[in-house]
Amino acid sequence: MKKKFFISTAIDYPSYFPHLGHALEKIQADVLTRYKRSQGFEVHFSIGTDEHGLKMEKSAKKANKDLKEFVDEMSDNFKNLSKVLNISNNDFIRTTEKRHKNVVLKIFKKIYKNGDIYKGRYSGLYCVDCESYYLQKDLVNNKCPIHKKGVEEINEETYFFRMSKYQKKISEHIKKNKNFITPQSRRNEILNRLKDPLQDISISRKTVKWGIPLPIDNSFTLFVWIDALINYLTTIDYPNSRFQDFWPADIHVIGKDIVWHHSIIWGSLLLSVGLSLPKKIFSHGFITIEGEKMSKSLDNAVNPFELVKKYGVDPVRYFLLREFSSTEDGDFNIGRLEERYNSDLANGLGNLVSRVLTLSAKSAVILNDSEESDNGLSKEIKSTQEKYHQAMEEIKFNEALESVWQLIGVCDEYIEKNKPWELAKNNPEKFNSIINDLLVTIKEIANLLEPFMPETSEKILKQIKENKKGETLFPRL
RNA sequence: GCCGGGGUAGCUCAGUCGGUUAGAGCGUUGCUUUCAUAAGGCAAAAGUCGAGGGUUCGAGUCCCUCCCCCGGUACCA
Numbered sequence: 001m002k003k004k005f006f007i008s009t010a011i012d013y014p015s016y017f018p019h020l021g022h023a024l025e026k027i028q029a030d031v032l033t034r035y036k037r038s039q040g041f042e043v044h045f046s047i048g049t050d051e052h053g054l055k056m057e058k059s060a061k062k063a064n065k066d067l068k069e070f071v072d073e074m075s076d077n078f079k080n081l082s083k084v085l086n087i088s089n090n091d092f093i094r095t096t097e098k099r100h101k102n103v104v105l106k107i108f109k110k111i112y113k114n115g116d117i118y119k120g121r122y123s124g125l126y127c128v129d130c131e132s133y134y135l136q137k138d139l140v141n142n143k144c145p146i147h148k149k150g151v152e153e154i155n156e157e158t159y160f161f162r163m164s165k166y167q168k169k170i171s172e173h174i175k176k177n178k179n180f181i182t183p184q185s186r187r188n189e190i191l192n193r194l195k196d197p198l199q200d201i202s203i204s205r206k207t208v209k210w211g212i213p214l215p216i217d218n219s220f221t222l223f224v225w226i227d228a229l230i231n232y233l234t235t236i237d238y239p240n241s242r243f244q245d246f247w248p249a250d251i252h253v254i255g256k257d258i259v260w261h262h263s264i265i266w267g268s269l270l271l272s273v274g275l276s277l278p279k280k281i282f283s284h285g286f287i288t289i290e291g292e293k294m295s296k297s298l299d300n301a302v303n304p305f306e307l308v309k310k311y312g313v314d315p316v317r318y319f320l321l322r323e324f325s326s327t328e329d330g331d332f333n334i335g336r337l338e339e340r341y342n343s344d345l346a347n348g349l350g351n352l353v354s355r356v357l358t359l360s361a362k363s364a365v366i367l368n369d370s371e372e373s374d375n376g377l378s379k380e381i382k383s384t385q386e387k388y389h390q391a392m393e394e395i396k397f398n399e400a401l402e403s404v405w406q407l408i409g410v411c412d413e414y415i416e417k418n419k420p421w422e423l424a425k426n427n428p429e430k431f432n433s434i435i436n437d438l439l440v441t442i443k444e445i446a447n448l449l450e451p452f453m454p455e456t457s458e459k460i461l462k463q464i465k466e467n468k469k470g471e472t473l474f475p476r477l
Numbered sequence: 478g479c480c481g482g483g484g485u486a487g488c489u490c491a492g493u494c495g496g497u498u499a500g501a502g503c504g505u506u507g508c509u510u511u512c513a514u515a516a517g518g519c520a521a522a523a524g525u526c527g528a529g530g531g532u533u534c535g536a537g538u539c540c541c542u543c544c545c546c547c548g549g550u551a552c553c554a
Contacts, residue, residue: 013554055554124552163552185482189549192480201552225552260551323489329547336488336503343503347516355513362512398490402502412517421512472514 002042006246007033010254010262011048011093011231014074015059018081019294019301020320020332021255021287027317028284028326028397029253030087034451035392037088044246046235047082048093049075052211053224067210071096084305086313086454093235095227103234104212104227107273112216116162116272122202123155159204159214161226166268167198170277174263179280182395183327186259186283193260201265229266232278249278256283282395285329302332314453315341315474321397321452338477348408349445350473353460356411356438357469359420363431367439367464376418376434377441380410388448397452404448411441439464 009029012022026047033045051071060070075094082089093100111117171194174180174187181187204220205211211221236246252262262281270277286293289300308316319337322344324330360367375381387403415438423431446460456473463470 010554015554050554053554122552185548188481192549193551195480196551199551203552223552224554228554256548258554264551325490331489333488339488339503346514351514351516353513355517357513359512405502415512416510416518419510419512424512469513474514476514476516 003040004245005033005036005041005043006046006236006249007036007043007251007253008046008232008235008249010252010258011050011095011228012078013053013055014049014051014071014078015055017074017301018078018304020289020304020307021294022078022081023085023304023316024287024320024324025253025255025284026082026085026087026089027320030085030089031317031321031397031451032251032253032395033088034454038447038450044091044236044242045089046091046093046232047078047087047089048091048231048235049078049095050224050228050231051075051094051096052208052221052227054205054208054210057208057210081304084308084313085317088454091235093231095231097234099237100231100234101212103238104222104230105215106238107230107233107269108215108222110274111161111269111272114272114274116165117159117203117216118162119157120160120200121155122158122160123153125153156206158202158206159217159220160200161203161269161272163201163265163268164198166271167194169271170194170264170267173267173277180277181259181263182280182282185327186256190259190263194264198264225261225265226269229261229269232266248276251280251282252278253282253284256285259283283327285325285327287324288329288331290333291331311337311341312474314456315345318345318401318453322401324398326395326397341474342476344405345474346476348405349449349456352408352411353442353463353473354469355415356435356442357463357467359424360435360439361468363424363428363435367443367467368436375437375440377410377414377437380407381441381444384448385444400448401452404445407441407445411438411445414438 007029009025012018029045029047033043036043056071057067059074060067063070065073079092082092108117171191174191174194178184178187181190201223203223203226204214204217205223206220208221208224211224212227214220214222232249232252233243233247236243238247254262259281262278267277287302288294289302292300294301304316315337319340320330323336323340384403384407387406388400391397391400391403414434418430418434420431420434420438423434442460443464446457446464449460450457459470459473
């Protein structure tokens, strides 16, 4: 039986059109997925949309559309995004699907039976403009810190989940498993917050109609976050055989703003149900645009569809993975993208493939990669592989790519040093051996790049196989 | 306020247990090759390592003070 690996992205809230941040998360998860598949794992890779809640209701109204229609349309945008980005997910889950509702109800019942749900009163200070609650200590002169307006004191019935019960267990789990939350900076933040006593969480909403009704009280719907988190069980068909094979999840890829929800809220829900915790919660950073925060008011969101259309899917994937640290914020700058495109892709990878294939095609050298003997580059290949695999295990995509580009540089030097175009005239035997070294190396480069740039990798392998130069991989901009 | 991370070449960053002239990539400049996408190769210029003080034979690397930037500070997707 194949080793199993379950990776998920967060499901997106489709109240707005997808932006580059949504793309980054899918691409990162896709790279991991393809990498694991290349290592022989059977991977379940899920993405999707989180479609309930007040904000969806409001967005639909604003767009002047029927709610269901609006939700379908918006969800499709995200589905298309993953297609355009060449994401190799094998499920796209929507929280409005029947299969999801069924799983949510099953989970809810388990938690309820376990005595972890109780009715109480929620009181809080509510700012209507923010649509959110504040604690007394966060107010400025008794007013909302953002709108500088008075807040309403709300006091209403709600159902709580006994999250406090699991504080100790989760806290110990995080302390014991150093990489449960990655990177460490996020882990520290969570541990720091856990120093204070954990509050139980309100999991029902009376005012929200667009949601899954509480099975124990139809006048409430389930808080959208609880609903959303359970998607990770729905996608692997809880509690059936696929679930048995794939739970616990190996990695949840998420944004840095929702680490708390995935480690603490999700973690305590799972403990209540009696399930193991996911093995890793991996948080990526956010993208700024030309130094500015992405924001609706600045209207500076970069449209990933247009970007791919202009530059191609692999260059966009490459740029986001090479230029950004996988866990920290990164700045998106179009000039920078074009620089990277020209220097790394056109002049680097593309040109190398082009010159090697021209040479090999001319003399019909046939790739012989079984030949272990004195390949002048085998040492370099090996050293690249080591760096690459280590970086991949640590989820440092930029470092993995850097190691591949070092190897590309080595190939260019190797060509320069051996001058195969001269050998072709006076030393055909040596010529063949040099070209073979190069073919073996660029084949390895193509393999290593497959998780990052699947189309490009395939094109290179095809050229090698046919021993024929194909069309220019990356025309200079 | 409190907690955490950071301030190193024009840009993005790396600098392990403190140790000889501080590194890489991109960009810039010069030389050079022709197999190749006017790409490649070689070389060079470029940094008072945020500021000040201290420990030490020796500090980007440890300690103190200060300045600046960013993140977190629970029911917002």
